[in-house]
Amino acid sequence: xxxxxxxxxxxxxxxxxxxxxxxxxxxxxxxxxxxxxxxxxxxxxxxxxxxxxxxxxxxxxxxxxxxxxxxxxxxxxxxxxxxxxxxxxxxxxxxxxxxxxxxxxxxxxxxxxxxxxxxxxxxxxxxxxxxxxxxxxxxxxxxxxxxxxxxxxxxxxxxxxxxxxxxxxxxxxxxxxxxxxxxxxxxxxxxxxxxxxxxxxxxxxxxxxxxxxxxxxxxxxxxxxxxxxxxxxxxxxxxxxxxxxxxxxxxxxxxxxxxxxxxxxxxxxxxxxxxxxxxxxxxxxxxxxxxxxxxxxxxxxxxxxxxxxxxxxxxxxxxxxxxxxxxxxxxxxxxxxxxxxxxxxxxxxxxxxxxxxxxxxxxxxxxxxxxxxxxxxxxxxxxxxxxxxxxxxxxxxxxxxxxxxxxxxxxxxxxxxxxxxxxxxxxxxxxxxxxxxxxxxxxxxxxxxxxxxxxxxxxxxxxxxxxxxxxxxxxxxxxxx
Amino acid sequence: xxxxxxxxxxxxxxxxxxxxxxxxxxxxxxxxxxxxxxxxxxxxxxxxxxxxxxxxxxxxxxxxxxxxxxxxxxxxxxxxxxxxxxxxxxxxxxxxxxxxxxxxxxxxxxxxxxxxxxxxxxxxxxxxxxxxxxxxxxxxxxxxxxxxxxxxxxxxxxxxxxxxxxxxxxxxxxxxxxxxxxxxxxxxxxxxxxxxxxxxxxxxxxxxxxxxxxxxxxxxxxxxxxxxxxxxxxxxxxxxxxxxxxxxxxxxxxxxxxxxxxxxxxxxxxxxxxxxxxxxxxxxxxxxxxxxxxxxxxxxxxxxxxxxxxxxxxxxxxxxxxxxxxxxxxxxxxxxxxxxxxxxxxxxxxxxxxxxxxxxxxxxxxxxxxxxxxxxxxxxxxxxxxxxxxxxxxxxxxxxxxxxxxxxxxxxxxxxxxxxxxxxxxxxxxxxxxxxxxxxxxxxxxxxxxxxxxxxxxxxxxxxxxxxxxxxxxxxxxxxxxxxxxxxxxxxxxxxxxxxxxxxxxxx
Numbered sequence: 001x002x003x004x005x006x007x008x009x010x011x012x013x014x015x016x017x018x019x020x021x022x023x024x025x026x027x028x029x030x031x032x033x034x035x036x037x038x039x040x041x042x043x044x045x046x047x048x049x050x051x052x053x054x055x056x057x058x059x060x061x062x063x064x065x066x067x068x069x070x071x072x073x074x075x076x077x078x079x080x081x082x083x084x085x086x087x088x089x090x091x092x093x094x095x096x097x098x099x100x101x102x103x104x105x106x107x108x109x110x111x112x113x114x115x116x117x118x119x120x121x122x123x124x125x126x127x128x129x130x131x132x133x134x135x136x137x138x139x140x141x142x143x144x145x146x147x148x149x150x151x152x153x154x155x156x157x158x159x160x161x162x163x164x165x166x167x168x169x170x171x172x173x174x175x176x177x178x179x180x181x182x183x184x185x186x187x188x189x190x191x192x193x194x195x196x197x198x199x200x201x202x203x204x205x206x207x208x209x210x211x212x213x214x215x216x217x218x219x220x221x222x223x224x225x226x227x228x229x230x231x232x233x234x235x236x237x238x239x240x241x242x243x244x245x246x247x248x249x250x251x252x253x254x255x256x257x258x259x260x261x262x263x264x265x266x267x268x269x270x271x272x273x274x275x276x277x278x279x280x281x282x283x284x285x286x287x288x289x290x291x292x293x294x295x296x297x298x299x300x301x302x303x304x305x306x307x308x309x310x311x312x313x314x315x316x317x318x319x320x321x322x323x324x325x326x327x328x329x330x331x332x333x334x335x336x337x338x339x340x341x342x343x344x345x346x347x348x349x350x351x352x353x354x355x356x357x358x359x360x361x362x363x364x365x366x367x368x369x370x371x372x373x374x375x376x377x378x379x380x381x382x383x384x385x386x387x388x389x390x391x392x393x394x395x396x397x398x399x400x401x402x403x404x405x406x407x408x409x410x411x412x413x414x415x416x417x418x419x420x421x422x423x424x425x426x427x428x429x430x431x432x433x434x435x436x437x438x439x440x441x442x443x444x445x446x447x448x449x450x451x452x453x454x455x456x457x458x459x460x461x462x463x464x465x466x467x468x469x470x471x472x473x474x475x476x477x478x479x480x481x
Numbered sequence: 482x483x484x485x486x487x488x489x490x491x492x493x494x495x496x497x498x499x500x501x502x503x504x505x506x507x508x509x510x511x512x513x514x515x516x517x518x519x520x521x522x523x524x525x526x527x528x529x530x531x532x533x534x535x536x537x538x539x540x541x542x543x544x545x546x547x548x549x550x551x552x553x554x555x556x557x558x559x560x561x562x563x564x565x566x567x568x569x570x571x572x573x574x575x576x577x578x579x580x581x582x583x584x585x586x587x588x589x590x591x592x593x594x595x596x597x598x599x600x601x602x603x604x605x606x607x608x609x610x611x612x613x614x615x616x617x618x619x620x621x622x623x624x625x626x627x628x629x630x631x632x633x634x635x636x637x638x639x640x641x642x643x644x645x646x647x648x649x650x651x652x653x654x655x656x657x658x659x660x661x662x663x664x665x666x667x668x669x670x671x672x673x674x675x676x677x678x679x680x681x682x683x684x685x686x687x688x689x690x691x692x693x694x695x696x697x698x699x700x701x702x703x704x705x706x707x708x709x710x711x712x713x714x715x716x717x718x719x720x721x722x723x724x725x726x727x728x729x730x731x732x733x734x735x736x737x738x739x740x741x742x743x744x745x746x747x748x749x750x751x752x753x754x755x756x757x758x759x760x761x762x763x764x765x766x767x768x769x770x771x772x773x774x775x776x777x778x779x780x781x782x783x784x785x786x787x788x789x790x791x792x793x794x795x796x797x798x799x800x801x802x803x804x805x806x807x808x809x810x811x812x813x814x815x816x817x818x819x820x821x822x823x824x825x826x827x828x829x830x831x832x833x834x835x836x837x838x839x840x841x842x843x844x845x846x847x848x849x850x851x852x853x854x855x856x857x858x859x860x861x862x863x864x865x866x867x868x869x870x871x872x873x874x875x876x877x878x879x880x881x882x883x884x885x886x887x888x889x890x891x892x893x894x895x896x897x898x899x900x901x902x903x904x905x906x907x908x909x910x911x912x913x914x915x916x917x918x919x920x921x922x923x924x925x926x927x928x929x930x931x932x933x934x935x936x937x938x939x940x941x942x943x944x945x946x947x948x949x950x951x952x953x954x955x956x957x958x959x960x961x962x963x964x965x966x967x968x969x970x971x972x973x974x975x976x977x978x979x980x981x982x983x984x985x986x987x988x989x
Contacts, residue, residue: 002598002911002936004945030590033946065590346590348912351942357906361914404853411842413857414918440490440515440844 005351008212010035012202014188014224015217017043018050018165019321019338021172021181023215023345026066028179030346037182037209039202046302047219048242049321049334052276053165054082054256054269056336056420057101057158062343068175070145070161074478077171078164078273081143081471082256083134083157085331089260090383091433098255099431100134101158101424132427133157136461137468138254143475144468153463160332162256164273184209191227198228198315198354212352214317215345222323225309232310236374237393239305240328241281243290243298248274252472258330260385263289267330272475278329282389304328306377308370311363316354318345318362325370330380331428333373333419340419341366368417375399376419376428383432403429409439490516490848493683493693495668495706497522499645500816500833501699502652503542505661507837508697510546512844513660520656521683521691523667528701533645533756533763534562534743534827536920537581537638542834548655551982556651557643558759558985561741561973563619565826569747570933572881577608577932578742579826580615582637583924585959594927595911595944596952598936605953607960609931613637617963619742623970624977633962640827642743642756644763648830664691668700671710679811680710694848696812697840699833704818707804711812714805721874721896722801723887724751724823728778729765729795733788741973745825746785749773749885752825753785759977759985761791767823772887799823803866808858811850813840820866825876828869831920835865868919871900872926878904879933904935911937 008031013024016038028036045051055063060070073079087097134157137143146154176183186205194200201208202224216224225231251270258267264282268275279294291297305326312324321338328334344365348358374396380386381393382403395403398415405411406429412422430436468474494505497520505520543553553559564580571577585593593612600606610616615637618624628634657663666685674681682692698706707713719725734757744755748766750773756763766782779794803820807813814820816833839861843854877891878900896904903914907930913923930936944952970976977983 001602002938002940003602004599005910005939005942007942007946030943031946343590349941349943351939355910357902358910358912361906361912365915401853401857405857408851409843409854416917438846439842440512440846441841443846444512444515 006353007031008034008350008352010037010211011213011215012037012039012184012209012211013215013217014039014041014202015215015219015323016040016183017047017217017219018169018172019047019335019342020215020217021169021176022066022068022339023217023320023342024181025068025172025176025179026062026342026346027215028176028181029066030349035182036180037184037211038176039184039188039204039209041188041218041223044219044221044322045300046221046304046326047322048302048304048329049338050219051165052269052278052329052332052335053168053271054160054162054332054335055339056160056332058336058343059339060159060161062339066175068171071478071481072171073161073163073168074475075481077167078271079161080163080252080270080272080475081254082160082162082270083138083143083254085428085431086255086257087259087431087433088257090258090380090385090431092385095385095433097431097433098132098135098138099424099428100132101160101420102132102134102156132457133461133464134159137464140465141254141471142465142468143254143471144464153460153467157464162269162271164271188223191224194315196315197230199224199317212316213350213354216317216319216323217321218323220305220322220326222309222319225312225314225317225319225323228314228317230311230314233307234310235305235307236327237306237378239303242302242304242328243279243281243294244300244302245277245279245294245296245298246274247277247296251275252475254471256332258380260383260389261289261293262389263293264389265330265380265386266293269332280328280330283391306374308367308374310367312341312366313359313362316350320345324366325373327370327374328377330377333376336419337369337373340369344369365417368415369419371396372398372415372418375402376425379403379425379429379434380432383434385433403434406437407435408437410436410442411439488847489514490695490845491693492516492518492695492697493691494518494520494697494699495683496520496699496701496816496818497649497653497663498528498699498701498816499649499652499830500818500837501697502649502656503830503833504697504699504815504837504840506546506652506656506659507542507841508844509656509659509661511841515844515846516695517662518656518660519662519664519691519693521664521666521668521685524665525667528646528649533754533758534565534642534824535640536827536831537640538831538834539640546655551980553651554641554643554983555985557641557647558761559641559643559983560739560758560977561624562640562642562743563615563624563637563741564743566619566740566742566744567747567876567929567932568744569882570745570752570876570880572934573747573884575934577928578610578613578616578619579925579928579932580610580613580619580637581639582613582615584609584616584927585612588955589943591941591943592923594931595941596956598911598940599944600949600952600956603949603953605949606956609928611960612956612963614963614966617967618970619740621967621970622738622740622973623967624741624973625970633966639741642758642763644758645830664689666691668705671706673710677810680706694811695845695850698812698814698818699816701817702799702821704804704814706812707807707809707814707818711809713809713814716802716805717800718802718870719800721870721894722823722877723769723771723890724767725798725800726770726775726778727765727767727797727799727824728775728782729763729797730779730782730786730793731761731763731791732786733791734762735788737974738972739974739977743827747882748781750778750887753782754824762786762788767825769887772885772890801870803863806855806859807836807862808840808855813858815840819862822866822869822873825873826869826921828873828920832865832869836862865919867899868916869921871897871903872921872929874900875904875926875929876933879930879935881934907935908937909939911940
């Protein structure tokens with residue numbers, strides 16, 4: 001007879017940035033009988049995952065489940081929608097591309113056997129069309145929230161949300177307080193080991209805070225995890241110098257841009273409260289080029305050293321976000337990764353004591369998640385012009401496989417725990433100007449099939465444009481509640 | 482592009498069984514202009530015709546090829562299949578249905594089975610299958626295609642039970658109608674390019690030669706090309722899956738209703754199938770020859786069959802395992818030439834379909850095969866085989882049976898490391914190592930683990946958090962909804978009979 005595990009009595013979340021607060025809310029909701037305490041720490045300027053206010057589709061669904069309402073984010077945290085990422089110059093001067101989000105179907109909603117043909121979404125050539133209806137909407141500045149109905153012209157559309165970080169954090173703080181999350185103050189002055197490779201208590205200005213489970217949301221320093229005896233970090237590639245510039249003003253647009261400039265890559269995050277520009281500096285870039293690309297003097301510069309914890313769960317300490325995997329903000333995947341790590345923890349949530357097997361399963365999957373995100377980011381550097389600017393880089397066997405299949409066949413294989421669908425990755429690689437081959441299957445489909453598909457797509461775009469109001473008008477409607 | 486790569490690839494399929502005609506038809510249909518297909522078969526060589534039962538993926542296959550479902554069912558005397566009823570596997574006298582579908586729904590991020598385990602501990606839960614529409618409909622012998630929305634009515638899938646000896650010929654006719662060239666003849670020699678080692682042509686007994694760029698070996702266990710000519714190594718898995726024979730024997734129906742599921746009944750030296758088709762019931766004893774003689778197996782299946790015997794028992798011989806590389810040089814093995822996993826979960830036709838699907842996806846452009854596509858094909862095929870293998874081993878290993886040498890062996894054997902880790906995580910935490918690619922997912926593992934009495938030691942703490950009465954009420958509500966849904970379905974036979982287009986000429 002199977003027995004229920006004992007509930008954790010207390011969970012301590014170290015780090016009270018947006019990630020720590022969201023994790024605390026999630027744990028408090030999952031474990032309403034347990035105490036959840038957030039421990040404030042000094043914000044880490046390198047904790048980019050949370051300092052850049054943008055998620056992808058997964059975050060929207062997580063927010064929804066946790067009661068972080070999108071309309072509230074629109075009303076109180078300056079939230080706006082990104083339907084596509086526009087890429088320019090990655091394939092060479094003048095090259096442009098557009099990568100939409102979409103065809104995102106939560107695989108857990110489908111039973112295994114519903115996936116016909118032995119694999120469904122893995123086949124980039126025959127999968128559902130990537131939601132390029134998103135591009136039509138972004139071009140026209142129109143928006144309507146997809147209602148989830150399969151017959152809607154927006155059925156394949158997904159989006160990422162961007163928001164004002166301090167206001168977002170305030171919302172999460174209010175939610176945490178409403179849920180009864182406790183807050184502890186006082187700097188972490190040390191830890192009391194539990195004798196099993198984990199932590200029995202934190203010392204907050206000398207006072208112990210005991211818990212059964214600890215979350216490290218302290219950013220890339222991994223303040224808690226890095227103190228444990230089993231800690232090891234896997235470094236990944238070259239350090240990146242990142243210049244940051246924030247400009248005020250209202251930027252209502254449904255697209256964000258990533259442009260390859262002579263100074264390096266420039267990624268812009270638009271928003272209703274201003275524009276954040278990030279410049280990943282090319283090794284040889286001079287100051288003048290940098291200022292020209294950024295459109296002004298940088299307001300800050302950071303040096304980012306990509307890498308991940310070999311194991312992000314040690315003993316009873318689970319690291320999330322930058323503490324577990326630290327990477328470049330290209331494509332806004334870092335917070336998405338952090339939130340998927342949180343979801344994984346909720347799936348494998350331990351009882352009062354941690355079972356080494358579930359810890360191993362978490363570490364196995366969290367490592368896959370981090371590695372696949374690293375692959376997607378490294379994919380940017382495989383674009384022709386990026387290679388010329390940053391130099392050729394080593395790629396993982398998985399990325400090498402994907403790049404080769406894409407180049408020769410236009411196919412992206414399925415990998416476990418990848419951050420998006422193969423066809424979304426294919427759309428991104430195409431937008432980055434990577435040459436795309438044509439497989440025999442696509443050749444065989446012929447012009448007629450292509451023409452029919454294009455016609456169907458055009459009709460769907462027209463229907464979407466008819467249904468969707470101009471984005472500012474749509475926003476205004478939500479703001480007026 | 483060079484001239485050579487512009488011309489269509491000449492595909493030669495060797496073998497006119499199920500895998501051969503599936504491969505030929507799929508390539509001819511899906512790669513027009515890219516490939517020409519010639520299939521070499523000999524009327525002197527019989528086909529094994531394995532796989533009387535299928536998995537839901539077969540529907541995607543026939544649909545993608547543009548085959549009408551009713552015509553396909555009519556030609557193969559097919560009935561609908563909602564799952565497999567496993568009897569006496571975990572313990573004699575116990576049974577469960579492994580459905581094409583799920584059990585309950587997760588609540589607050591915690592999978593359903595944790596709540597079920599908690600309620601079961603408190604004596605407040607019914608059998609797991611009561612919370613699965615697929616299981617409940619199967620046991621009530623009712624059928625209707627699943628709903629296309631996301632309601633309870635959509636939580637199952639279906640496949641077919643059909644006459645495998647008729648499926649190959651049906652695909653042959655279809656293949657011939659879309660331009661597959663059929664060549665009758667027996668291969669006496671395989672010619673290879675001395676420089677590259679590639680197969681260049683097949684020499685037939687009457688002296689004709691069949692040349693090609695890409696050869697698909699569907700010659701069954703003989704594996705004339707992949708095994709015979711290329712000597713690709715066979716990885717033997719019979720130490721984990723020791724059954725190596727089947728004594729098959731059809732009999733007449735004994736009752737009016739037709740079960741929309743396959744029965745798999747554990748036996749002292751293996752298990753036996755019972756597969757109801759439109760016009761007969763297929764029976765077969767799958768056994769390990771190390772533990773039982775062929776004569777004894779034939780006697781057993783004759784005694785077990787309920788209806789009038791329609792043919793004498795026929796013994797098939799096989800061996801579980803696979804080629805180290807299913808695609809070597811310019812030879813791709815599909816079907817039994819590539820590997821075999823015993824029929825316990827009806828995976829034979831799926832394995833052929835899976836291989837030809839990947840082949841179509843990675844099909845060479847022009848006559849030159851890129852070794853990277855070959856490696857990718859082999860990676861995908863290996864992954865599928867390995868995951869199915871572990872799932873099959875589970876059925877034997879997760880048992881308390883100690884009534885025969887056979888069951889003692891499989892109960893106590895060392896299982897693959899990949900399965901061992903999975904079983905330990907389940908045993909201690911009630912959780913499953915997750916993968917999203919391959920064939921059998923969490924719901925299938927849970928069906929077998931719980932169905933065979935392998936309950937974990939502990940389950941998720943959150944499942945015990947809500948008041949028991951509240952959870953029990955939710956379970957009752959779900960069970961009632963499942964029962965109401967089942968009650969609204971027609972009987973399997975009635976549904977089948979609704980359309981004459983899917984009925985064979987002389988159904989039972």
